[in-house]
Amino acid sequence: MSIIINNIKSQISEDAENVIRKALKKADIRKSDTLKTGIYKTSLDARKRTDIHFVHSVYADLGDAEREKKLCASDASLQYIDSEVKKPVIKSGNYKGRIAVTGFGPAGLFCALVLSENGYRPIVFERGETVDDRARSVERFWNGGPLNISSNVQFGEGGAGTFSDGKLTTRIKDPFCRYVLESFVKFGAPEEILFRAKPHIGTDKLKSIIKRMREQIMENGGEVHFNTTVTGFETDGSRICRVKTDKGDHDAAAVVMAVGNSARDTFEMLFSNSILMQTKPFSVGVRIEHLQESVNESLYGEFKDNPFLPVGEYQLSYRDNEGRGVYTFCMCPGGMVVPSASEENTVVTNGMSEFLRNGKNANAAVAVSVSEKDFGSSPLDGMYFARELERRAFELAGRDYKAPATTVGGFMSGKPSLESAIAPTFARGLAECDFNRLFNEKINSMLKAGLMDFGRKMRCFRDESAIMTAPETRTSSPLRILRNEELVSPVLDNLYPCGEGAGYAGGITSAAVDGIKTAYKLMERFSPE
Numbered sequence: 275m276s277i278i279i280n281n282i283k284s285q286i287s288e289d290a291e292n293v294i295r296k297a298l299k300k301a302d303i304r305k306s307d308t309l310k311t312g313i314y315k316t317s318l319d320a321r322k323r324t325d326i327h328f329v330h331s332v333y334a335d336l337g338d339a340e341r342e343k344k345l346c347a348s349d350a351s352l353q354y355i356d357s358e359v360k361k362p363v364i365k366s367g368n369y370k371g372r373i374a375v376t377g378f379g380p381a382g383l384f385c386a387l388v389l390s391e392n393g394y395r396p397i398v399f400e401r402g403e404t405v406d407d408r409a410r411s412v413e414r415f416w417n418g419g420p421l422n423i424s425s426n427v428q429f430g431e432g433g434a435g436t437f438s439d440g441k442l443t444t445r446i447k448d449p450f451c452r453y454v455l456e457s458f459v460k461f462g463a464p465e466e467i468l469f470r471a472k473p474h475i476g477t478d479k480l481k482s483i484i485k486r487m488r489e490q491i492m493e494n495g496g497e498v499h500f501n502t503t504v505t506g507f508e509t510d511g512s513r514i515c516r517v518k519t520d521k522g523d524h525d526a527a528a529v530v531m532a533v534g535n536s537a538r539d540t541f542e543m544l545f546s547n548s549i550l551m552q553t554k555p556f557s558v559g560v561r562i563e564h565l566q567e568s569v570n571e572s573l574y575g576e577f578k579d580n581p582f583l584p585v586g587e588y589q590l591s592y593r594d595n596e597g598r599g600v601y602t603f604c605m606c607p608g609g610m611v612v613p614s615a616s617e618e619n620t621v622v623t624n625g626m627s628e629f630l631r632n633g634k635n636a637n638a639a640v641a642v643s644v645s646e647k648d649f650g651s652s653p654l655d656g657m658y659f660a661r662e663l664e665r666r667a668f669e670l671a672g673r674d675y676k677a678p679a680t681t682v683g684g685f686m687s688g689k690p691s692l693e694s695a696i697a698p699t700f701a702r703g704l705a706e707c708d709f710n711r712l713f714n715e716k717i718n719s720m721l722k723a724g725l726m727d728f729g730r731k732m733r734c735f736r737d738e739s740a741i742m743t744a745p746e747t748r749t750s751s752p753l754r755i756l757r758n759e760e761l762v763s764p765v766l767d768n769l770y771p772c773g774e775g776a777g778y779a780g781g782i783t784s785a786a787v788d789g790i791k792t793a794y795k796l797m798e799r800f801s802p803e
């Protein structure tokens with residue numbers, strides 16, 4: 275329980291102690307009356323180049339909830355927060371079989387962690403490898419070796435975001451978000467993620483954190499089966515009684531499906547078992563690469579080298595008069611564009627950064643929204659639309675996992691080129707490509723409109739030598755697996771569609787939160803063994 279004192283402005287070099295002092299003074303609270311104080315959130319305001327500053331929220335724990343509530347009631351600039359996560363209600367009664375969790379990305383991982391912390395012994399099936407073995411498979415592919423279709427940037431311990439910037443920003447406002455951040459810190463993430471407005475972990479730190487979380491689940495009595503793909507179920511009509519995997523079958527009292535947005539074979543299996551699902555709008559496009567210094571310059575002007583300012587990042591969007599959007603997404607400051615395919619003979623791009631974000635280039639997806647109008651209304655149509663783009667990209671770029679690419683100038687003029695002072699980071703290499711052969715006219719015209727609009731907002735987007743690498747297709751799930759208020763499929767009474775692949779999350783934090791919510795629903799219904 276704490277009071278939050280909002281809107282405390284500071285100069286970019288001002289230290290935290292000073293900020294806290296200013297906040298307490300503003301709220302008329304004596305330091306000696308507090309048990310604990312600290313920065314709650316910090317964001318950078320760089321809208322005016324002549325007045326770049328930080329804006330903070332500061333928390334003060336007075337150790338007396340009643341007094342805190344009273345203070346907040348008398349001062350509208352103060353906010354009372356109850357940071358305690360609600361305790362799960364645990365069912366007691368008969369229980370047969372264990373809870374099976376399919377997929378060990380953020381959704382499955384947090385679901386299994388919370389279950390295991392509350393006396394349950396979940397059994398996790400993950401088609402990919404442990405994070406260390408997975409890193410070796412990914413490295414091999416990036417260095418020109420074969421693609422491991424079960425263990426890659428999309429699949430394996432930690433899920434899709436393991437090779438990422440580890441951004442933990444989310445648009446959802448849920449008390450479990452704080453629990454997710456605190457759990458990451460408990461398992462080794464830097465404390466700053468608790469107060470940064472745009473927290474990120476970086477792929478380098480994320481890998482060891484995930485490993486420690488798995489070890490904790492196992493210490494608590496859970497099991498994690500790697501290299502094990504769930505391939506089907508046995509049902510008694512309305513409920514699953516056994517889970518089928520490629521390594522054998524297991525009894526299960528309930529099954530969580532947290533398979534992410536790339537599990538195309540699993541979506542087909544669920545569809546053929548008449549599990550209710552529908553298409554969902556998602557986005558496709560390119561990764562754009564600029565020099566990080568030109569992003570910093572666009573944002574900070576003459577302060578671009580100021581060591582107190584964070585590495586520059588941006589988020590831009592544009593909507594045409596028909597309502598179709600194009601937006602930048604998953605920006606990776608100081609990062610790399612990464613080969614992210616999970617199926618043979620396809621090309622997929624995405625981005626990642628290390629914690630320090632100290633690479634030479636910045637990259638972000640520039641993605642155009644697509645919907646039923648573009649690909650059809652059958653539940654798997656969006657997925658096939660994305661796959662078709664990935665296959666075409668593979669063909670166009672010479673069938674060896676290079677990615678089709680061009681400079682912005684080449685794209686805008688219709689004369690593709692890769693002549694640029696920016697050294698591209700895509701490890702498998704690029705092949706010059708006319709995007710008119712890859713994307714349809716609507717997507718290309720939206721990409722052009724977006725780039726023009728972003729160029730008006732940020733100078734680096736006017737750089738004709740910026741590099742566009744394609745295609746970005748795994749932005750979010752192309753479908754939604756239906757579930758009711760108890761988070762259960764209306765078709766099978768103990769099947770829990772969960773996380774991003776099921777259409778209920780769009781990023782690491784929101785997927786983790788959905789995993790926790792699913793665990794809570796399971797605990798209300800099933801008792802521990």
Ligand SMILES: Cc1cc2nc3c(=O)[nH]c(=O)nc-3n(C[C@H](O)[C@H](O)[C@H](O)COP(=O)(O)OP(=O)(O)OC[C@H]3O[C@@H](n4cnc5c(N)ncnc54)[C@H](O)[C@@H]3O)c2cc1C
Nearest residue numbers: 377379381401429433434435438441504534773774781782
């Ligand atoms: C390169 C990259 C960078 C990203 N960067 C960020 C970022 O910085 N911030 C952010 O918020 N989001 C980022 N994302 C998106 C983020 O990773 C996802 O939103 C998130 O991981 C979704 O979590 P999930 O648990 O729902 O699914 P996933 O993370 O996709 O996990 C699903 C898991 O299920 C396994 N699986 C699939 N089918 C089966 C089966 N049949 N049997 C057993 N196991 C199965 C898969 O192997 C996978 O490990 C990034 C994604 C990628 C690919």
